[in-house]
Amino acid sequence: MVSRTVLVGGGTGFVGSRLNKLLKANNFNVINVSRMPAANNVSWTAIESSGLPSATSAVVNLAGQQFMDFTKAWTSGFKQNVYNSRVYTTRALATAINKSQQQPKVFVLVTGVGAYEPSETTKYDESSPTTGQDFFSQLLVDWEKAASVNPPVRLVIIRSGVVIGREGGMIKNMFLPFYLGLGGPIASGKQFLPWIHVEDLIRLIQFSIECQEVKGILNGVAPHIITNAEFTKAFAKALSRPAIFPVPEFILNFLLNEERAMLLTKGQHVTPKRTLEYGFKFKYPKIEDACAECAHLFPKN
Numbered sequence: 001m002v003s004r005t006v007l008v009g010g011g012t013g014f015v016g017s018r019l020n021k022l023l024k025a026n027n028f029n030v031i032n033v034s035r036m037p038a039a040n041n042v043s044w045t046a047i048e049s050s051g052l053p054s055a056t057s058a059v060v061n062l063a064g065q066q067f068m069d070f071t072k073a074w075t076s077g078f079k080q081n082v083y084n085s086r087v088y089t090t091r092a093l094a095t096a097i098n099k100s101q102q103q104p105k106v107f108v109l110v111t112g113v114g115a116y117e118p119s120e121t122t123k124y125d126e127s128s129p130t131t132g133q134d135f136f137s138q139l140l141v142d143w144e145k146a147a148s149v150n151p152p153v154r155l156v157i158i159r160s161g162v163v164i165g166r167e168g169g170m171i172k173n174m175f176l177p178f179y180l181g182l183g184g185p186i187a188s189g190k191q192f193l194p195w196i197h198v199e200d201l202i203r204l205i206q207f208s209i210e211c212q213e214v215k216g217i218l219n220g221v222a223p224h225i226i227t228n229a230e231f232t233k234a235f236a237k238a239l240s241r242p243a244i245f246p247v248p249e250f251i252l253n254f255l256l257n258e259e260r261a262m263l264l265t266k267g268q269h270v271t272p273k274r275t276l277e278y279g280f281k282f283k284y285p286k287i288e289d290a291c292a293e294c295a296h297l298f299p300k301n
């Protein structure tokens with residue numbers, strides 16, 4: 001029988017737990033690589049010392065220290081953690097794949113659209129150059145480089161936009177203020193906000209695992225290109241709340257540090273050109289539908 005074992009680095013997180021459910025529902029066996037012991041988990045040390053679990057058919061990496069953990073100051077130690085948790089885990093998985101006797105078919109890495117320099121005018125697709133000029137774009141360059149696997153293993157790198165889902169990421173952080181009617185646009189609101197619904201991101205990961213022809217960079221962003229102000233309007237409408245309290249840029253720069261605040265105050269116009277060319281169909285192509293799906297007070301299990 002063909003093996004359907006998928007190893008998922010960081011599979012315990014926001015995206016990973018949804019991916020676990022989807023893959024299991026589609027008869028995959030899922031093993032997570034985690035810092036925490038649990039029945040379905042293996043440790044990073046075990047991957048480094050013993051390699052991949054036997055008969056691993058696909059490897060996915062979703063591991064990474066959250067940037068927007070507001071309880072953590074933007075210190076050089078925290079930045080190192082943000083960097084190492086992505087670059088080192090990706091390198092550990094790529095090394096294990098390259099050393100394995102029975103190689104998996106595919107390595108899927110989820111990175112971000114921070115690869116593209118923020119701009120209000122430039123339009124990016126997967127063929128656009130990445131610059132590595134600021135902390136995040138340099139991290140992206142090193143992160144993607146760490147994923148180097150030898151053919152015939154297919155490498156798919158999904159550059160994800162902000163992931164929209166009730167249980168994690170941006171929506172979880174801003175749900176309460178918006179629910180209380182205290183939401184509003186960030187900075188000028190004119191900055192682009194590349195986004196993808198979590199359901200589409202996990203479907204795109206499964207698509208990348210299953211479609212033998214898919215390889216290279218895929219922009220994991222919905223085709224509906226919006227600004228922060230348009231997102232604010234859609235989310236407030238989905239919650240039937242006003243959103244009239246703008247968040248000034250200088251406050252975010254002060255609270256988060258300018259280097260980190262730029263993830264909120266700046267943006268990129270990113271299209272999923274190759275993703276669509278491969279025939280991937282988005283379940284949530286429009287921001288209004290994605291926001292409506294998240295507009296419930298209590299997260300679903």
Ligand SMILES: NC(=O)c1ccc[n+]([C@@H]2O[C@H](COP(=O)([O-])OP(=O)(O)OC[C@H]3O[C@@H](n4cnc5c(N)ncnc54)[C@H](OP(=O)(O)O)[C@@H]3O)[C@@H](O)[C@H]2O)c1
Pocket residue numbers: 009010011012013014015016033034035036061062063064065066081084085086089110111112113160161162163164168169170
């Ligand atoms: N959410 C978004 O909007 C978004 C947008 C673009 C890209 N991405 C990328 O997509 C990936 C998954 O995102 P997510 O929102 O699901 O992430 P998440 O829930 O914040 O974290 C994913 C997992 O990473 C592991 N992790 C956290 N800190 C770590 C550390 N210091 N060292 C090693 N592992 C660590 C944790 O697994 P254990 O505790 O089990 O070890 C955690 O469950 C991340 O790499 C993220 O950068 C996310």
